[in-house]
Amino acid sequence: MTERDDSNPENQSPEEPSACGLPSNANIDAPGSVSRSDEEWKQALTPDQYRVLRQQGTEPPFSNSFWNNKSEGVYNCAGCGTPLFSSETKFDSGTGWPSFFDAVDLEHVGTTVDSSHGMSRTEAHCKTCGGHLGHVFPDGPKPTGLRYCINSASLAFTEESPQ
Numbered sequence: 096m097t098e099r100d101d102s103n104p105e106n107q108s109p110e111e112p113s114a115c116g117l118p119s120n121a122n123i124d125a126p127g128s129v130s131r132s133d134e135e136w137k138q139a140l141t142p143d144q145y146r147v148l149r150q151q152g153t154e155p156p157f158s159n160s161f162w163n164n165k166s167e168g169v170y171n172c173a174g175c176g177t178p179l180f181s182s183e184t185k186f187d188s189g190t191g192w193p194s195f196f197d198a199v200d201l202e203h204v205g206t207t208v209d210s211s212h213g214m215s216r217t218e219a220h221c222k223t224c225g226g227h228l229g230h231v232f233p234d235g236p237k238p239t240g241l242r243y244c245i246n247s248a249s250l251a252f253t254e255e256s257p258q
């Protein structure tokens with residue numbers, strides 16, 4: 096079976112990279128309860144997790160664990176296990192990164208201004224361990240109008256059946 100789809104309307108425009116695709120250089124101030132040395136983090140995390148969480152890196156869109164995950168459950172911090180996002184607030188943003196319109200608890204997800212790359216973006220991080228998660232943009236759906244654009248590498252998913 097051959098499938099032609101050269102008229103695929105989902106073609107991404109390479110000239111318009113999503114701002115999620117750029118690494119961050121934010122000054123994260125998260126005096127949380129989990130604190131480790133850089134060497135300890137390197138031991139505890141996979142290279143991808145370390146690069147995103149501790150070095151504010153990013154991962155490629157559409158080629159990460161959770162962008163298209165539709166299972167019910169909770170997304171915890173891959174660094175410290177703190178619950179950060181729920182499948183109930185996950186939506187398809189079309190960006191290729193897992194996107195949420197709200198956090199489980201704003202006590203768990205902190206934000207700070209990231210002015211790297213000549214842009215002013217809102218960086219998001221885990222308040223417990225200071226791990227970088229992604230960015231927050233003001234173009235999300237109702238009711239919050241926010242889009243948390245999060246790297247899969249910073250998340251650990253726990254599947255839960257609906258109540």
Ligand SMILES: [Zn+2]
Binds near residue numbers: 174176177222225226
């Ligand atoms: Zn954490």
